Each structure stands twice: as C-alpha cells, then as structure tokens.
Amino acid sequence: MNSTDFIVIRDDLQQCKVIETQLPDAAALPADTLLVKVVRFALTANNITYAVVGDRLKYWQLFPAPDGYGIIPVWGFGEVIASKHPNVAVGETLFGYFPMATHLVIEAADVGKRGLRDAAAHRQEVSPVYNAYARVSGDPTYAGRQGDYRALMVPLFMLSFMVDDFLAENDFFGASSVILSSASSKTAFGLAYLLHKQLGIRVIGLTSKGNVDFVTSLGCYDEVITYDRVTAMPAAKPVAYVDMAGNSALRETLHRHFGAQMKYSGQIGLTHRASDADEPALPGAKPVRFFAPDQIRKRAKEWGPGGVDRRFGAAWAGLAPLLPQWLEVIERHGPSAVSEAYLDTLQGHIPPDQGLILSLFE
Structure with missing residues (x-):
C-alpha cells in the first residue's frame, strides 16, 4: 500500500508537490504499531507558522520527507485500518496531529481509555502534546461538523x-x-x-x-x-x-x-x-x-491531573456554540484541491469567515 504525501520545499514554501511513499504491509507491522488512514484535517494560517518555524521547533522531524522537503503537520482525524496493539481496534477514530498525507504509521504507547501516544523515536524532540492522540470513536462532540470545528479551532x-x-x-x-x-x-x-x-x-x-x-x-x-x-x-x-x-x-x-x-x-x-x-x-x-x-506544563503541575483539560473544556463549551455563526466550513478533496487550498492559505487568500477541512482522498 502507498501513502500520498503532500510535501513542500522547506526553505521555499511556495514550492509544493504530491508524492507516493510505500507503507509497510499491514500484516507485517511490528508489535504495537497502528496503520492509520488520515480521513480529514484542518488547514489554517497556524499550520503555515508550523512550517516557518519548522527547523527551530523540530516540527519537520515529526513526519519524515525527502531531503530538503517537509510535511506540514495538521490537526485532524484518522481511522485505524490495521492494528498490532491488543488494546486498539481496527475502525477506531483518533484525533490529533497528522501529516498532510493519506496515511500515518503510529508506534502506539501509553494506551489508555481516552488516548495514546506515538512513541516513534523521530517524534520525541517536540512537546508531548504533539504526539498525543485522543480516542474519540462514538464521541458526538468529535463527530461530523462538530468535529470539523474542533480540528479547526481546538489547537x-x-x-x-x-x-x-x-x-x-x-x-x-x-x-x-x-x-x-x-x-x-x-x-x-x-x-x-x-x-x-x-x-x-x-x-x-x-x-x-x-x-x-x-x-x-x-x-x-x-x-x-x-x-x-x-x-x-x-x-x-x-x-x-x-x-x-x-x-x-x-x-x-x-x-x-x-x-x-x-x-x-x-x-x-x-x-x-x-x-x-x-x-x-x-x-x-x-x-x-x-x-x-x-504554560501548559506549568499549569499541569499547579492544577494537577486533568486540571488543564477541565478548565479548557469549560472554556470550549462556551465558544463552540458561537462557531457556526462565525465560520463556514469549506471541504476540499483530492491532491489538486489540497495544493490549491495550501497555496491560498500561504498567500493569505482564505477569507477569515471560512475554515478549510481537507482530505487527500478524492
């Protein structure tokens, strides 16, 4: 199986293209490894910031690309299509940091009821928040349009x-x-x-x-x-x-x-x-x-386990009902549409009342 990856030249973000990379055979995945289909993701100006500071803050290390190129990280949803972890089922939905690609291989660790972590060695130099995935199957607040608003706004x-x-x-x-x-x-x-x-x-x-x-x-x-x-x-x-x-x-x-x-x-x-x-x-x-x-690390120590999540959840509950009035979700599918959306975002051409939800699948 191949993955379709959207890559950019790291020192010239205007230059981008789509490539095919080979994924490991699902049957031959190592123990505790997941193969995840990247179903949809949000693209905002914040993702451009990730690219601009990609070298300094190690974002380019998260999703390896050919020399001189990078894969921009995005927030979105993935479906587990193969699993070698005993506690993660095929068909599960994960929310977290994904590549602009069709697939991601995750080395699942710290698997709990609500989430898991990608323990891949090349991902460990960034803040832990970028390696965490929420297990959101069956959670209505992550489904449909509510999920789109989460991908666009929660990070x-x-x-x-x-x-x-x-x-x-x-x-x-x-x-x-x-x-x-x-x-x-x-x-x-x-x-x-x-x-x-x-x-x-x-x-x-x-x-x-x-x-x-x-x-x-x-x-x-x-x-x-x-x-x-x-x-x-x-x-x-x-x-x-x-x-x-x-x-x-x-x-x-x-x-x-x-x-x-x-x-x-x-x-x-x-x-x-x-x-x-x-x-x-x-x-x-x-x-x-x-x-x-x-600041998150500081407050996590001061507020104790779950303290940041509880306070943030209360704030999000107040904001979420306003988002349909403020933002129109625009969905685009396929490599050409993703390339166009990326360049429009890079050049500041996306109206502020629009939120892009993309997929490299046609």
Whole structure:
C-alpha cells in the first residue's frame, strides 16, 4: 500500500508537490504499531507558522520527507485500518496531529481509555502534546461538523486559552487594554472571546480594511482599528500587545507610539512572516515569544491531573456554540484541491469567515 504525501520545499514554501511513499504491509507491522488512514484535517494560517518555524521547533522531524522537503503537520482525524496493539481496534477514530498525507504509521504507547501516544523515536524532540492522540470513536462532540470545528479551532483555542491565562496570572502586566494584531485570525478571535470576559480589560483588534466588518461582527472586540490608523490610538494608558502577525514594522510602530506604556509585547504567530532578523531595541516592554507548551506544563503541575483539560473544556463549551455563526466550513478533496487550498492559505487568500477541512482522498 502507498501513502500520498503532500510535501513542500522547506526553505521555499511556495514550492509544493504530491508524492507516493510505500507503507509497510499491514500484516507485517511490528508489535504495537497502528496503520492509520488520515480521513480529514484542518488547514489554517497556524499550520503555515508550523512550517516557518519548522527547523527551530523540530516540527519537520515529526513526519519524515525527502531531503530538503517537509510535511506540514495538521490537526485532524484518522481511522485505524490495521492494528498490532491488543488494546486498539481496527475502525477506531483518533484525533490529533497528522501529516498532510493519506496515511500515518503510529508506534502506539501509553494506551489508555481516552488516548495514546506515538512513541516513534523521530517524534520525541517536540512537546508531548504533539504526539498525543485522543480516542474519540462514538464521541458526538468529535463527530461530523462538530468535529470539523474542533480540528479547526481546538489547537488554536488552546493557544488562546493559555495566553489569556498567562496574561490574567500576571495581572495583564498593569495594562488596561489588550491589543491584538491579525484580529480576524482564529487564534486572535478565540483570545478576544476570552479577554472580553475579563473585568476591566478593553479588547482592541487590529485588522485590514477588508476584514473590519467580519471582526466587528464577532462582538468580542471593544474597538476595531485598521492598520493605517494605529497611531491614532490614545497613548496615555498602559497596554499589552499580543502580536499574531509577526510583522516587525507594525510592532515597531506600536512600541514607538506607546513608549513606556507598552507593558507587555508577546509574539504568538507569524501570519505575516515579516519579522526582521535583527530588530532594533524598542521603547516599552521587550518583545518576547510566547510558547504555549511551557504554560501548559506549568499549569499541569499547579492544577494537577486533568486540571488543564477541565478548565479548557469549560472554556470550549462556551465558544463552540458561537462557531457556526462565525465560520463556514469549506471541504476540499483530492491532491489538486489540497495544493490549491495550501497555496491560498500561504498567500493569505482564505477569507477569515471560512475554515478549510481537507482530505487527500478524492
């Protein structure tokens, strides 16, 4: 059996193609190994960020590809089509981190009632969250359209949730307003939804002119400002900046505008991928990169077993009913459709009110 893999040139993400790779014979799989069919997966700007930082954060190691190429990790659903693990049945549905491919071989370990882990040696240098798979067969919250919204939003909303938690834990660094760039992005509006519930915090979204109506319609930003008007914001009160865009020029403009009133400057994403290698020292708080797995590990210790999941589950239960109003799920099938969707996402051509659910199967 072959797998169809969607691969990109690691240092030129515009270059992509589909290849066939040989999978091990199902009957000859090693003990505890699973052969999983990748049924469907979400593709968002966050996956482009995975590719941009793939070397630095070891994402390219997760799913090996030919020299110079990489397979971009995505969140989605897989069906176990062959199993050599006594406690994992053929036909089970798994939710987790998959390659942009039709199949994945998993070395199942730590198999429990709710999940399992891929113990493949080449996957062990990343955060454990990326090697964990939830066993979701029969769970209605992972089925159908609800499952699609989970694939699109849960990984991003976990990031939103941990940023909100980090800011609240630090009393918002004394800021009375939080400014979010790329306000139309899924991570940003998930965070805005949470921040909007924080007493005394004003939530300001920065976006392009074309996205103003969408961002305003979400109802979780107190103010929506276009990028060309950021210096018109009053600069007398303390602010925190959550940078979803990774745009150096915008960051410098905001720091120089707010000066010492810039109390926190956290870089979350790289949707614009316009950061300079050598940035000048800026007024206000020193820009820092926020890495969600660090905050997750910290809270896992402090909140105890299941503590993160319970709190996140409560937050997700509030957000989930809103998603059908905010996002239209667009399904695309087959290698050509996946290539087109990938390039559209890379170039920023996907409208913010759409969520892509893809499959390499026709």
